[in-house]
Amino acid sequence: MFKTRKEIVFVILAGIFITNAVVAELIGGKLIQVGPFVMSIGILPWPVVFLTTDLINEYFGEKGVKKLSFITACLIAYAFLILFMAIVIPAAKGISPVNDEQFSAVFGQSMWIIIGSLIAFMVSQLIDVWIFWFFKRRTGERKIWLRTTGSTVISQLFDSFIVLGIAFWLPGKINFDTFISSALTGYIFKLTVAVLLTPLIYAGHHWIKNYLKGDHSHKED
Secondary structure, eight states, X not given: OOOSHHHHHHHHHHHHHHHHHHHHHXXXXXXXXXXXXXXXXXXXXXXXXXXXXXXXXXXXHHHHHHHHHHHXXXXXXXXXXXXXXXXXXXXXXXXXXXXXXXXXXXXXXXXXXXXXXXXXXXXXXHHHHHHHHHHHHHHTTXXXXXXXXXXXXXXXXXXXXHHHIIIIITTTSSOHHHHHHHHHHHHHHHHHHHHHTHHHHHHHHHHHHHHTTTOTTOOOX
């Protein structure tokens, strides 16, 4: 473990990836308003997930992203189990600063979000990986922007509608019109951020490539 620079890079990227994915689930129950539009605050960490997904794709291949996605999905499911237990176990009456109703109001909604996000996460990640490698096999090391942005354009369209549909529309938290407008707003937000993050993709690609120089175990997957 940690004998090569490539292993260190993977652990760092995986840690950032998993942390942002889990945090997004926990904070996703809060809705915010952007002008006339409504979207979940859980959308904020996802651009970082896009960034790390693309970098992992570049240096660790399809298998690396798929394995990490399945691990992350299992950890999100684990978070779901812990939240369920925390909701079921009653708070100490007159002692706990957070009562059962307050706790359930926040994390009970997160449980719906976790269910929706688990499905949306796996669907969008598998689509993202497929499209990313569809472009990379045709462009080689050129046009990084095409495979990173192209994969996000399609995968996040599915993600935005699946997660909001399961987490908010099906439980009756929002009506259909709000669901459609919120999903489109979230999608446009994620797409805009993905485009704005393109320079960071190139910067991360450049830094990792230089960092891995001299690591004799390094080879492209």
